[in-house]
Amino acid sequence: MLRYKIIIQYDGTAFHGWQIQKKYLTIQGALENALKDFTSKKINVFGSGRTDSGVHALGQVAHFDLPEEIDSSILINALNAKLDYRIKIIECEKVNNDFHARYSATKRHYVYRLRTDTFLLDHHYTYHILPVDIDLLNSASKLILGEQDFTSFSKSNKKIINRNCQIYESIWKEDKSILNYHITGNRFLHHMVRYLVGTMLEIGKNNYSIKQFKDLLLNPRENVQIFKAPSKGLALKQVDYE
Numbered sequence: 630m631l632r633y634k635i636i637i638q639y640d641g642t643a644f645h646g647w648q649i650q651k652k653y654l655t656i657q658g659a660l661e662n663a664l665k666d667f668t669s670k671k672i673n674v675f676g677s678g679r680t681d682s683g684v685h686a687l688g689q690v691a692h693f694d695l696p697e698e699i700d701s702s703i704l705i706n707a708l709n710a711k712l713d714y715r716i717k718i719i720e721c722e723k724v725n726n727d728f729h730a731r732y733s734a735t736k737r738h739y740v741y742r743l744r745t746d747t748f749l750l751d752h753h754y755t756y757h758i759l760p761v762d763i764d765l766l767n768s769a770s771k772l773i774l775g776e777q778d779f780t781s782f783s784k785s786n787k788k789i790i791n792r793n794c795q796i797y798e799s800i801w802k803e804d805k806s807i808l809n810y811h812i813t814g815n816r817f818l819h820h821m822v823r824y825l826v827g828t829m830l831e832i833g834k835n836n837y838s839i840k841q842f843k844d845l846l847l848n849p850r851e852n853v854q855i856f857k858a859p860s861k862g863l864a865l866k867q868v869d870y871e
Contacts, residue, residue: 630695631723634720638719642861674691675730690730738866741864744806761808763808781850783818789819797814822863
């Protein structure tokens with residue numbers, strides 16, 4: 630079997646996330662359906678991570694195996710011709726069989742996009758809010774750096790034992806009415822970025838204190854009643870490998 634690595638962009642608005650679900654449109658399902666013509670056997674596609682329903686990707690990475698070698702340029706064109714117009718493979722290459730889109734990844738970069746004005750044409754990809762205090766946002770974002778247990782900022786899942794994540798970048802950047810949050814880590818828990826963004830925004834509105842935020846980090850606990858930002862503003866920007 631020959632292994633291929635692909636980099637994918639997608640508008641997640643109409644999709645129920647990455648992972649295959651019965652009766653629902655998903656990114657993984659669309660990719661596996663597009664691969665049906667290349668072999669009589671089912672081809673499994675493995676992603677670097679499972680983006681939630683409504684979340685977008687600028688650089689999701691996945692891999693799959695084929696029984697015969699196909700030129701990468703031919704393969705990428707054939708797949709894009711079959712895929713939903715909201716999904717596009719932007720790179721394709723043959724890789725060693727020990728490569729794994731998920732387990733070989735070292736860093737994952739996410740960006741959460743917001744607007745503080747009334748511009749509407751990007752409303753599927755941007756969360757619109759009233760102006761907030763960016764200094765407060767960045768005071769909170771610095772507390773996330775390093776390795777910590779993010780149980781307080783994740784959906785409860787008894788199957789996940791290790792809740793520690795190493796965060797390399799956590800910063801808010803403002804350009805006039807555009808406000809983006811950039812976060813990079815070795816891994817992320819379910820809904821983690823959205824919980825972090827939602828809670829920090831409440832800090833920026835002076836509705837929640839940095840002391841309370843810090844307490845959730847220092848004393849991780851499940852099922853905390855905190856704030857979650859909408860999925861539409863979140864995009865998986867890039868995945869790094871050795």
